[in-house]
Amino acid sequence: MALKVLVVDDQPGIVQVLGIILQRAGYEPLFAINGREALEIINRERPHVVILDDMLPGEPDGGDVCLILKENHKTRHIPVIMHSAGMRIQSASFLSHIGADAALQKPCPPRRILETIEACLNERV
Secondary structure, eight states: OOEEEEESSSSSSHHHHHHHHHHHHEEEEEEESSSHHHHHHHHHHHOOOEEEOOSSSSSOOOOOOHHHHHHSSTTTTTOOOEESSSGGGHHHHHHHHHHHHHEEEOOHHHHHHHHHHHHHHHOOO
């Protein structure tokens, strides 16, 4: 059974590329384009990892989604990798506040994305 990785991003190109990278690495990619959809999928599918853009349209944004997950005892164990071109994810205090497990600045090499996923999964074992 492949591990599920939810990609939350409103940019179709990013979603497509991450989907290919994840499939080739043996993961089952899931996709959401906004925070509300992400929370619905997380509650329904219980992915093993979430790759989350901070700059999502509407409410909640990526940081809020991460905070919601980490404050819920049913989802706090799911590693969240913030993946954004925005400046907020460069702040250690912001990442600590929302409970993110890791952060990757866009653009990011595929190898680094996969290494970060593996590191987050290994920390949960």
